[in-house]
Amino acid sequence: MAYNHNHEASQGSQNHAHKADIFCRDETRVDWHSKALWMLREKRDRAAGSIPEWEQLRQLGSEIKLHTLTHLAQYLETFEQNCIANSIQVHWAKDGAEHNRIVHEILARHKVKKLVKSKSMLTEECHLNPYLEQRGIEVIDTDLGERIIQLAKMPPSHIVVPAIHMKKEEVGELFHELLGTKAGESDPLYLTRAARAHLREKFLTADAAMTGVNMAIADKGAVVVCTNEGNADMGANLPKLQLHSMGIDKVVPDVDSAAVLLRTLARNATGQPVTTYSAFYRGPQPEGEMHIIIVDNGRTEMLKDKILAESLKCIRCGGCLNTCPVYRRSGGYSYNYTIPGPIGIAVGAKIDDTNSIAWACTLCGSCTYICPTKVPLDKIIFHHRRLKAEAGKLPYGKNSYMPLVGKFMASETMLNCSMSVARTALRILPGSLLKPFSGAWGKYRELPVAPNSSFEAWFKKHRSL
Amino acid sequence: MSSKLEILNALKLSALTNHPMPSIDVAPRGDNLIGQFETNLNTVAGTLHKEGGLIALQAKVDELIAQGLQVISLVDGVTANREVPPTAHELKDIDYAVIPGDIGVAENGAIWVNNKNLGHRVTPFICENLILALPANKIVPNMHQAAKEITLDVGEFGVFIAGPSKTADIEQALVVGAHGACSLNVYLL
Numbered sequence A: 001m002a003y004n005h006n007h008e009a010s011q012g013s014q015n016h017a018h019k020a021d022i023f024c025r026d027e028t029r030v031d032w033h034s035k036a037l038w039m040l041r042e043k044r045d046r047a048a049g050s051i052p053e054w055e056q057l058r059q060l061g062s063e064i065k066l067h068t069l070t071h072l073a074q075y076l077e078t079f080e081q082n083c084i085a086n087s088i089q090v091h092w093a094k095d096g097a098e099h100n101r102i103v104h105e106i107l108a109r110h111k112v113k114k115l116v117k118s119k120s121m122l123t124e125e126c127h128l129n130p131y132l133e134q135r136g137i138e139v140i141d142t143d144l145g146e147r148i149i150q151l152a153k154m155p156p157s158h159i160v161v162p163a164i165h166m167k168k169e170e171v172g173e174l175f176h177e178l179l180g181t182k183a184g185e186s187d188p189l190y191l192t193r194a195a196r197a198h199l200r201e202k203f204l205t206a207d208a209a210m211t212g213v214n215m216a217i218a219d220k221g222a223v224v225v226c227t228n229e230g231n232a233d234m235g236a237n238l239p240k241l242q243l244h245s246m247g248i249d250k251v252v253p254d255v256d257s258a259a260v261l262l263r264t265l266a267r268n269a270t271g272q273p274v275t276t277y278s279a280f281y282r283g284p285q286p287e288g289e290m291h292i293i294i295v296d297n298g299r300t301e302m303l304k305d306k307i308l309a310e311s312l313k314c315i316r317c318g319g320c321l322n323t324c325p326v327y328r329r330s331g332g333y334s335y336n337y338t339i340p341g342p343i344g345i346a347v348g349a350k351i352d353d354t355n356s357i358a359w360a361c362t363l364c365g366s367c368t369y370i371c372p373t374k375v376p377l378d379k380i381i382f383h384h385r386r387l388k389a390e391a392g393k394l395p396y397g398k399n400s401y402m403p404l405v406g407k408f409m410a411s412e413t414m415l416n417c418s419m420s421v422a423r424t425a426l427r428i429l430p431g432s433l434l435k436p437f438s439g440a441w442g443k444y445r446e447l448p449v450a451p452n453s454s455f456e457a458w459f460k461k462h463r464s465l
Numbered sequence B: 001m002s003s004k005l006e007i008l009n010a011l012k013l014s015a016l017t018n019h020p021m022p023s024i025d026v027a028p029r030g031d032n033l034i035g036q037f038e039t040n041l042n043t044v045a046g047t048l049h050k051e052g053g054l055i056a057l058q059a060k061v062d063e064l065i066a067q068g069l070q071v072i073s074l075v076d077g078v079t080a081n082r083e084v085p086p087t088a089h090e091l092k093d094i095d096y097a098v099i100p101g102d103i104g105v106a107e108n109g110a111i112w113v114n115n116k117n118l119g120h121r122v123t124p125f126i127c128e129n130l131i132l133a134l135p136a137n138k139i140v141p142n143m144h145q146a147a148k149e150i151t152l153d154v155g156e157f158g159v160f161i162a163g164p165s166k167t168a169d170i171e172q173a174l175v176v177g178a179h180g181a182c183s184l185n186v187y188l189l
């Protein structure tokens, strides 16, 4: 089937350029993908532009997150205490394995056979679905995009619009095969209605529901869950057992802080003024049970590095993916990590065994510029390159420049220079360095190279800085 | 050592230096709140009924019932043909739910709903169509103001609802009516 075309790119650990190359084989598809994402970027620009205080909100978002991250232990403990006062049961998990074990224990205790789930990048990160399925629990992703890729047996290719890489004809074919819709039917309204009917039955018969968390409000002991489809709330409010998984970075001090982030989240994601549903759960239903699992899974490790730490300000709006020239033309499966795009590089490069995704970036800075919490993505990505260089893990081949560049990347100069200097440096590097393995996403786009500079000249001039 | 302790201990090694909490002081755009609210409600695919209040709302409910539809009302002064059932699942065939909204937000068309007025928490999501009744003097300029005025007491559930449920997950085509209500009408009281 056609949708398997990109599936090849979704498997295994191959470097970014190789996977991008698979995606780029079909150039009209790449153009289509790029255009769809650019549309989101344009909607975002209109939404942001309509709010005169936009820049003030970005600054506030950044500072609220930074404040919380620098007082995280205090806020997490306050959050837990307040949850307990609201009859919410709180669990702590060091890593994905412990998270999955806790979730399974709760479900097993209640003899849960069927779990409805709304979108949660954290549970993707922990690979929860296969863990539960292997233990005999049916897991149903209920966000339409997630359900589509679940039925197609693919991982998400975007954090907000997970099936963005699929054409409606492919969805039609998939639904025809698995949900019994009419053959050849690809109208989005018809297909969405079919999914509504199919999933309604699942909601009504589920034994438990699970959601991610957009914000956890410390002083109330409440979690905020945002969706457009209403799937999180249809799920969590039918069965008597509800579970919510959150990274330690999701906590905010109070409702006022959440309000700031709610103002930018949807505007930056899809250009909507706010998500359709922003639900605040401050306790279980009558006779119900509510569990929150607080997960570290590498986040405290990230906090030990001043630059990487700022990636924990992210609120997962997906805006940086939509604006990224590399993501738009290489697709979500080329990153060797669950989360693609600039934020995927920021949080995934460290464990990227191909040591290539840190280079899937032109350092254009567009992502940093649009981020609602001012995550300094280009700075973080550049920092990852340096860390890889220091660890002797540069992805380059035997090109003559490579050893020099390796040293250069790890040098004190690059350690201390500002991003603007770094950008200049990279602009005047030979194209093969900027696109170290003839990056497939850049094949059809020559990047401007300053004509009168050479890398050697630049390096001589700056090595003494 | 418990995982909680391990995590809290690991946090002590953070490289970030303390950052103060900023004061959130955003100037509201306070002119013509109802007008702003209506524009944004339309943007999120909802419809506003400004005239007629409870009488218009009851007339609408009567009309729906006359069409043979199942309607439940949780708004004082509006009577419908269904009562709150013992279990949430029994709401599955509700065509229209009429629910009081507490606070409207002009900047984005969202309306805050608290579980005290829902019968079951799932009511505004499981109904085919949703009608919210909102006092006209309860529209605030923005989310900062709304954050101050919503109620969410110990153990409660509340939700900002901005329009009917929707999705654009198939090729970015907007489809109204995903898993929640397929339409939203708001009556100003």
Ligand code: SF4
Pocket: A313, A314, A315, A316, A317, A318, A319, A320, A321, A343, A367, A370, A371, A372, A373, A374, A375, A377
């Ligand atoms: S890094 Fe910023 S732009 Fe990217 S997903 Fe996170 S919040 Fe959005």
